[in-house]
Amino acid sequence: MTDCTRRTFGCxxxxxCAAALTARVARGQAKGRVVVIGGGVGGATAAKYLxxxxxxxxxxxxxxxxxYTTCFxxxxxxxxxxxxxxxxxxxxxxxxxxGISIIQDSAVAIDPGAKTVRLESGGSLSxxxxxxxxxxxxxxxxxxxxxxxxxxxxxxxxxxxxxxQLLRAQLEAMEDGVxxxxxxxxxFRCPPGPYERASLIAAYFKRFKPRAKILILDAKDSFFExxxxxxxxxxxxxDMIEWLPGQFTGGIKAVDPKTRSIKTASDSFAAAVANVxxxxxxxxxAQKGGLVDASGWCPxxxxxxxxxxxxxxxxxxxxxxAGDMPKSAFAANSQAKMCAFAVAALLTGSQAQSPHLFNTCxxxxxxxxxxxxxxxxxxxxxxxxxxDISLSQVxxxxxxxxxxxxxxxxxxxxxxxxxxx
Amino acid sequence: xxxxxxSVHPLLGDDRRRMAGFCIWAPRALVALAMSxxxxxxxxxxSGAAERDRGAQIAAVCASCHRVDGRDHGxxxxxxxxxxxxxxxxxxxxxxxxxxxxxxxxxxxLTAEDFTAVARYLAAQRKDTNPR
Numbered sequence: 323m324t325d326c327t328r329r330t331f332g333c334x335x336x337x338x339c340a341a342a343l344t345a346r347v348a349r350g351q352a353k354g355r356v357v358v359i360g361g362g363v364g365g366a367t368a369a370k371y372l373x374x375x376x377x378x379x380x381x382x383x384x385x386x387x388x389x390y391t392t393c394f395x396x397x398x399x400x401x402x403x404x405x406x407x408x409x410x411x412x413x414x415x416x417x418x419x420x421g422i423s424i425i426q427d428s429a430v431a432i433d434p435g436a437k438t439v440r441l442e443s444g445g446s447l448s449x450x451x452x453x454x455x456x457x458x459x460x461x462x463x464x465x466x467x468x469x470x471x472x473x474x475x476x477x478x479x480x481x482x483x484x485x486x487q488l489l490r491a492q493l494e495a496m497e498d499g500v501x502x503x504x505x506x507x508x509x510f511r512c513p514p515g516p517y518e519r520a521s522l523i524a525a526y527f528k529r530f531k532p533r534a535k536i537l538i539l540d541a542k543d544s545f546f547e548x549x550x551x552x553x554x555x556x557x558x559x560x561d562m563i564e565w566l567p568g569q570f571t572g573g574i575k576a577v578d579p580k581t582r583s584i585k586t587a588s589d590s591f592a593a594a595v596a597n598v599x600x601x602x603x604x605x606x607x608a609q610k611g612g613l614v615d616a617s618g619w620c621p622x623x624x625x626x627x628x629x630x631x632x633x634x635x636x637x638x639x640x641x642x643x644a645g646d647m648p649k650s651a652f653a654a655n656s657q658a659k660m661c662a663f664a665v666a667a668l669l670t671g672s673q674a675q676s677p678h679l680f681n682t683c684x685x686x687x688x689x690x691x692x693x694x695x696x697x698x699x700x701x702x703x704x705x706x707x708x709x710d711i712s713l714s715q716v717x718x719x720x721x722x723x724x725x726x727x728x729x730x731x732x733x734x735x736x737x738x739x740x741x742x743x
Numbered sequence: 744x745x746x747x748x749x750s751v752h753p754l755l756g757d758d759r760r761r762m763a764g765f766c767i768w769a770p771r772a773l774v775a776l777a778m779s780x781x782x783x784x785x786x787x788x789x790s791g792a793a794e795r796d797r798g799a800q801i802a803a804v805c806a807s808c809h810r811v812d813g814r815d816h817g818x819x820x821x822x823x824x825x826x827x828x829x830x831x832x833x834x835x836x837x838x839x840x841x842x843x844x845x846x847x848x849x850x851x852x853l854t855a856e857d858f859t860a861v862a863r864y865l866a867a868q869r870k871d872t873n874p875r
Contacts, residue, residue: 371803652807659803673793675800678852682808682845696848710851712844732817736810 353378354669357439357449359429359607361385361413363392363651364455364639366741367658368665373420376666382447383416384439386428390742391482393512394651395734400479400490401522403689409482411742432611434632451665454613454620454629455639455654456605457481458511461618464601465504466576466585475579476596480511492595493523498533499594502584504574505540509619510602511640511649513546514685519597521551521687524559536563537591539574539584541601543567547685547693553716554687604641611635619643624701625677626664627657636661645706647699653681655741677701684730692727693718798864801857804849811868822868829862 356379358369369383391410398404416422428442432452439447460478462469468476479489493501501523505516520536527534544567545551555563572587582593603609603618613620613629620637621630622644629635638661639654647653660677667674679699686692693714700709714726802811805821813822821829835841837850853861 374803375799655807656804659800663800663803673796675797678801678804680804680807680849680852694844696845698848698852710848712848714844728817732815733808735816736806736808736818739810739812740806 354450355380355382355448356451356453356665356669357447358383358453358455359439360455360457360605360639361387361390361424362455362457362639362654363741364457364654364658365453366390366413366416367655368453368455368638368662369422370416370420370741371659371662372666373416373422375663376670376672378670379666380423381421382423382425382449383413384425384427384429384441384447385413386426386442387483388412388426391486392651392738393480393482393486393515396479396482396486397515397519397522397686399486400493400519401526401689402490403522403525406487406490411738413742415743429607432607432632432635434612434635437634450634450669452635453658453661453665454608454611454635454637454641455658456607456641458602458640458649459605459609460600461603462600465574465598467579468577468598468600472577472579472598476577476582476598478599479597480515480599480602489595489597493526496531496534496595498531500535500537500591501527502537502539502591502593502596504584504596504598504600505538505542505545506599506601507541507568509649510599513648513650514551514683516599517545517547517551518685518687520563520565521554521558522689524555524562525689527562528559534562534594537593538563538565539571539586539591540565541568541573543569547695547713549716550685550687550693550714554691558688558691604637608637608641613637613641615643617643624704624706625660626668626674627661628664636665645699645701646708647679647706648681648683650681650683652683652737653679655737656680679706682733684726684733686727686730687723690727691720691723692730693723694726694729794860795864797857798860798862801853801861802864805861805865808845821865824866826859826862826866829865830858833858833862 356372358365358381361383365383365385369381372379372381389410389412395404396409399406399409413424417424429439430442431440437449439449439452441447473485477485477489479485503516503520520538524536571589574584574586576585577598582596584591584593584596604614604620608614608620612632613635615621615631620642622628622637622642623630624645627636627638627642629637638657640649642657644657656679660679663674666672681697683695684692695713697711698709699706808818809821810816811822813820832841833850833853836843836846839847
């Protein structure tokens with residue numbers, strides 16, 4: 323009660339009023355303690371919606387970075403169409419308006435028996451339920467020569483932040499030559515992402531470096547919405563983008579950061595700038611916490627997102643293996659809400675309704691040519707399956723595509739507000 | 744501070760939104776009282792909670808694309824519409840009468856009861872969250 327009164331006083335003198343609205347219960351009165359690891363889209367959404375649906379929970383969000391940069395829409399930044407600052411979001415609203423404790427630290431270990439999380443600083447947090455949203459890690463052993471140090475010359479730019487800025491700087495400094503992008507095998511974060519990146523960088527080249535070329539070396543033989551991309555590349559950037567499937571090159575085998583060359587089974591390509599997007603697995607904490615299976619990803623219950631390997635721990639976002647759901651920010655946000663409702667129900671006895679899982683994707687084929695897709699998902703048979711699906715088609719009108727590009731900007735604003743605002 | 748009421752999240756339970764008002768206008772003692780009472784009841788515990796929870800959880804899906812503070816930065820606001828209008832719109836998306844890739848998929852996944860629950864929920868947000 324003391325704690326409550328003090329916060330209320332803060333409200334009346336005009337400081338932290340919103341915090342008073344949502345001040346969590348005083349210690350010892352909480353119906354449950356939930357720790358959320360990871361302040362990306364999945365973790366931030368889960369923490370916020372837990373706070374919204376169950377006032378009597380004590381919620382802690384653990385994230386080492388003070389601000390989060392979204393990977394989605396970072397291709398617009400790479401093309402010079404959006405500022406870096408516009409992709410960056412803080413945790414102030416989550417703390418102030420929703421009463422979530424934000425701990426700026428790294429979770430280094432989970433003890434599922436003792437129900438504790440150990441922090442890098444040496445501290446430890448106890449939980450009744452743990453939500454893990456750690457994102458992805460790269461399989462650095464998969465491409466010879468591509469290690470942590472090599473990312474400073476051949477950026478992946480697939481976890482947004484300094485890597486994204488490095489790639490942008492390299493593109494700006496680039497004169498003529500070839501920009502090589504290596505696309506990873508399935509499953510990976512953001513299925514249309516590498517191809518949208520090629521499209522938007524092509525738009526940048528067309529305007530500022532018209533003699534530059536783009537070569538996509540793919541680990542796969544086909545990719546998501548390939549017909550839409552290839553149609554757009556012919557219309558907007560004829561002869562600028564070349565895509566080589568894995569079956570043609572034999573796959574990406576090695577890189578040499580010194581010469582900026584990429585070796586496939588059959589050939590070697592010299593790049594002016596190279597963007598190596600490596601094969602991916604669930605982030606290290608999920609691996610160390612015993613949450614991943616042989617696939618490298620975390621199997622989860624399709625209704626509650628509780629780990630199938632560690633009871634009491636829920637996994638959401640890119641690290642989770644959520645049936646047919648893609649690894650995307652929208653999917654992470656959708657999973658986080660369902661997981662938050664399920665965890666609130668488990669701890670407080672409230673009722674979680676039937677889950678509504680979706681993915682929506684705005685993809686830019688060129689700055690004024692975007693498509694929007696939507697998929698609904700249904701839990702069933704121990705996994706999550708596609709319900710209804712609506713994908714854009716080749717041949718849509720210019721107006722439809724321009725409207726989608728405008729809607730995409732509105733979506734980014736609303737979505738990031740939903741996650742961080 | 745002037746926009747505090749507008750910044751209160753519409754998906755908050757009624758008790759907390761009422762407290763938003765208290766917080767600004769009521770004397771300190773009243774606020775403390777309201778808070779200690781409010782703390783003991785999450786919105787899920789109140790009567791009529793089932794439909795409201797259903798509406799709130801579906802509205803959470805809407806919030807991934809529509810700002811729920813009534814602002815519109817390119818995707819139309821769904822706050823401030825009455826229940827009948829919202830249900831009619833959802834039906835038109837579901838039948839395909841009103842074309843939209845995304846809204847068609849969203850509406851297809853919802854039942855008539857879901858439409859009513861979410862529309863009633865969203866319509867109720869108008870007065871106290873968007874006092875313009």
